[in-house]
Amino acid sequence: MAASKQTKLLAKQLFKLSLDNGAVAPDRVAGVLGWVEKHSPRHALALLKTYHRLVATELAKSRALVEHAGPVSDVTLRQIEDAMTRKYRRPVAAVARPNPKLLAGLRVRVGSDVYESSVAGQLAALSAHV
C-alpha cells in the first residue's frame, strides 16, 4: 500500500529525529523503532517502509560500495575512502563487494553517484555509441 501524505510526513519527522550531527545514529534509530512499537501509529507498515527508505538513502551517502572483478587491496580501499571523504566532505566508509560481471576494474557507488571504471562499463558505453 502506498504511504499517505500524513504517513510520509511522520516518517520524515522520525528520520530527522534519527540524525545526530547530520549522521544516522544507531541509538536514535533504536529509539524511533521502540516508539513505533509502543504507540503503533496508523499504517505502521507503510510508515516503517518509508522510514527504512529514508535511512537507507542517508546511509548510502556515507558508504562507498566498491564492486570489483579482481582482487582489491586494503590500500586501494583506503585511498577510495579518502578521496570520497574529501569529495563529499563527510566521512565515507568503503565496503568491498566482488562482482565478476565487471570483467575487470572497479565500480564505486556513493549514494546515487556511480563512478564507473570497469571493462563491462566501457563495453556498454562502446555498444551504446555504435
Next chain:
Amino acid sequence: MSNVIEQIEQQIAKLSTKAVKKNTGSIRTIADGVAKIDGLSDVMYNEMIKFPGDAIGIALNLEEDEVGCVVLGDFSQLKEGDEVTTTGKLLSVPVGKGLLGRVVDALGRPVDGKGPVESRETYPVEKIAPGIIVRKSVSQPLFTGIMAIDSMIPIGRGQRELIIGDRGTGKTTICIDTIINQARINKVGLASGDAKFRPVYSIYVAIGQKQSNIARTIAALEAAGALEYTIIVAAPAADNPANQYLAPYSGAAMGEWFMENGLDALIVYDDLSKHAVAYRQISLILKRPSGREAYPGDVFYLHSRLLERAARLDGKGSLTALPIIETLAGDVSAYIPTNVISITDGQIFLETDLFNQGIRPAVSVGLSVSRVGSAAQIKATKQVGGKLKGELAQFRELAAFAQFGSDLDAKTKATLDRGARIVELFKQPQLNPIAIEVQAAVLWALQKNYFDSVEVKNVVAAANSLRDYLTTRKGALLTAVRTKAALDADLEAQLKAAADEWKATFSK
C-alpha cells in the same frame, strides 16, 4: 624521442582508466507512463533520463526524496528496481529543411517509413521565447486563401491567431487550406525568381487525433502538392500522454529553426484542448495539486510559453501560430478557451449554426477579430475589403430586425440585399484556397456592384464564374495586381474592362 612516446602513452593510460561519473536512481513505482524514482540527486528539471531498454523519460517533478518522470515510448518492459541514469541533456529534436515532407513523432523520429530524417542540427524542445528587443511588429501578411479571413480578419507573419469552434465546424479545414495556400504561393514565388520572395514553410502538429484523421490530412496535403513544404508532427490519440504533451513543443522547436535562420514558418497546433487534457492526465498521475476543471495550476503557462515562441524577429524570420481550440456547445467562456483567447492576437470563431446553414467556412464575423488588423493586409485588399466587416455587421443587425416586419424602406432592403450577397460570396469549398489577387478582383467587382443584378442564390456560381474567367483569360492582369499589391487607376480600368466582358458572358 622515446621519452616523448612514454609521456603520450602515460597520458593514454590515464585517460583509458579514467572513471566515468554517472548519477543513478532506481524506479520505485511506475504506472500510466509516469515513474517515481529514488536517487538521481543531481537531476535537473526537464532533463532526459535514460531507462533500461533505451527508453527515455523527462524529469518533471523534483521532490525532496523522489523524482517524478514521464516515460516517452514503451514502458511496458520497465519494472520496479530498474536502474536509471541522468544524461545531462535537455530533450532535443532534429530540425532543418530535411524534415520537410516528413511525418515525425513527438521526438522527431520518422513514422512515415521513408527512412531516416536528414538533419544535422537539433534544437531543445523547451526554449525561452524571444524577448522584447529582438521582436519586430507584425506587418507582413500571411494569406490563408480564405476570402472571409484575408479580407476581414487578416493574419500577419509572426501572429498568433486562434481558430476556435465546436467539433465539426471546419477548424482543421481552415488550417489545411492555409497550409495548401502557402505551398501554392511558394511554388509561384520560387518559380518567379524574385529575390525578395520569402516562402512560408508549414508545420502541422496533430495532438490526440485519430490516426485516420491524420492520414486523411496527410493525403489532402499530398494531393495538393503541399506536403513538400510541410512537416507533420503526429502524436495521435493512441500515443501516450507524455508524447501528446511534448508534440507542440517539438513542433515549435522545428519552427524556430526556420525563424532563426531568416525564414518564415507557419505552425498549426491541432488542437490545444486535447493538449491540455494530456497535460492534466500527466499532472494528476504526478499528484500535482489540481484546480479548476481538475487542470493543474500551471495550465495557463503551459500554453503561454508555447505560443510566445511564435514571433517576428528583427533581421531574422518569423513563426506564425494557428492554435486550434475545440469548444463544447459554443461555450467560449470555458477555462482553456478563455486562457488561449487571452494569449493569442485574435481569434476566428466558427459557428455551428452558420455551418449547418451551409455558410462555409462558418466564420462568425462578429465574434472573430485580428488584433494586428489591417497592418497585415496588402493595400489592394484594404481598398476593396475595408468596409466589408461594417456592412456585414449592419446586415446581421437589420436581418434580425427585419424578421419582425414585412414593410422595409428601400435603403434597408438594399443593405439586406448587399449583405446577403456578401455572405454568399464568402462561401468557399474546402481545400480550395483562393489567391489574394483573385480575391481582390472579386471583391472589387462586389464593391462596383457587378453582383447586384445577380440573384442571391446565383452569387456563388457568379463568383466562381468570375474567378475562372479571370484566371483563365486575364492572367497578366492578376499578376499585375499581385506584384503591385495595390489598385491604381490603370489597374482599375483593366479590371472594369475585364468585369464588363465577364458580365456579358455570364448574363448569357
